Amino acid sequence: MTETPRPNLQEVKLPFNIFKESIPLATSYIRWSDDGQTFGHSLHIQESEIVARAKREGFQVVASFIEEAKSAYHIPAQKRVQMQNMKQFILNNKNVKAVIFYEESRITRLIEDFVLYVLGPIKEARPNFKVYSTKIEGEWNENNPYVQARLSFAHEESVEKSRRASDYHTSVVNSSKPERPGSRNPYGYSLTTKDNTIETNENKTIVILIFYLYSYGYSDRKIANLLNEAEIPPPSIDAKGWSDSTVRYILNNRWYIGDLAWFTRTSFDNSKKKPEEDIFLFKNHHEPLVGANLWNVTQFFRNYKQNKDHMDSPFILRDLVYCHECKEKLITKNSTPAKSKEKYMYYCCPSCKKENISRKNS
Numbered sequence: 001m002t003e004t005p006r007p008n009l010q011e012v013k014l015p016f017n018i019f020k021e022s023i024p025l026a027t028s029y030i031r032w033s034d035d036g037q038t039f040g041h042s043l044h045i046q047e048s049e050i051v052a053r054a055k056r057e058g059f060q061v062v063a064s065f066i067e068e069a070k071s072a073y074h075i076p077a078q079k080r081v082q083m084q085n086m087k088q089f090i091l092n093n094k095n096v097k098a099v100i101f102y103e104e105s106r107i108t109r110l111i112e113d114f115v116l117y118v119l120g121p122i123k124e125a126r127p128n129f130k131v132y133s134t135k136i137e138g139e140w141n142e143n144n145p146y147v148q149a150r151l152s153f154a155h156e157e158s159v160e161k162s163r164r165a166s167d168y169h170t171s172v173v174n175s176s177k178p179e180r181p182g183s184r185n186p187y188g189y190s191l192t193t194k195d196n197t198i199e200t201n202e203n204k205t206i207v208i209l210i211f212y213l214y215s216y217g218y219s220d221r222k223i224a225n226l227l228n229e230a231e232i233p234p235p236s237i238d239a240k241g242w243s244d245s246t247v248r249y250i251l252n253n254r255w256y257i258g259d260l261a262w263f264t265r266t267s268f269d270n271s272k273k274k275p276e277e278d279i280f281l282f283k284n285h286h287e288p289l290v291g292a293n294l295w296n297v298t299q300f301f302r303n304y305k306q307n308k309d310h311m312d313s314p315f316i317l318r319d320l321v322y323c324h325e326c327k328e329k330l331i332t333k334n335s336t337p338a339k340s341k342e343k344y345m346y347y348c349c350p351s352c353k354k355e356n357i358s359r360k361n362s
Contacts, residue, residue: 025059025061025063026054027065028101029100030106031070050064062100063089065083073158083107083114099132100131102133108154109154111155119131173263186256187250210227215294220248220251257291258283317347323351325349330347
């Protein structure tokens, strides 16, 4: 069970019904942490060892739930989609007798989340449910001191990796020549060259277009729709298309005015930005794609949300037109009857109560 197609596998029809017939059935959970492992060997290594273990234990079918590029340290078991899908599959199919995983770090890096929120409810409903690790002989028992030590080791390993990564990032951005720490450069920029030169690429024109569209009054969602209609590939090869969140990320990213901003989020789980004085900010770090004037206009509109969606609204003159008699700013009024095929919309003067401009659309 995975969101990514497996073109190298051949689909076959099973000679039995895994829900209705009494078939020895096991589930397996497979996970890796980052995009770099998606095209590596992690899936095949875990899968082959799990299948071999299932055969030894006498299971005819293994239903695998595959979680791609998901951190078990930052995302607990109860919040991972395929983990929850596996849990529901087990509870809804009485033929499922066991779960098999490669080793402890695949299911959790937080010690207790898998046992408390996934395995606990399953064993409460199925007291004889079995758990296997390909690295341990016999059944996997969460109360075994050896198993608990392995869970603790997996957790400590992640804590140490997180600390080292944070220290590395801090040292790089605090150096005499601050660099962007090792990560993919934002959309519109190529990978940094060996001499640390940051180069733009052909996608820079799309970034500039996004900023101009927003300055004209288009919303994040409208811009994403336009890019999808134009069949422009999104920044991520795994994405199904442009989304409003992708557009929003670009519009809020100081990288596009030539600044290096790091440690900007409140936390891993909270994307709310820190105050500017609390982040690592280095201005004029590289070649900008957006000038200061265009950047300031877009940031003004992002803060002034009243005017944010002008181009998505039939009232594109809102806040721009005034009464020719009393000079009051006109307000908008939608007088379209329910279920009407035609729309009746007006700009009205709040003082004169006159409909200065009307729009009738079919």
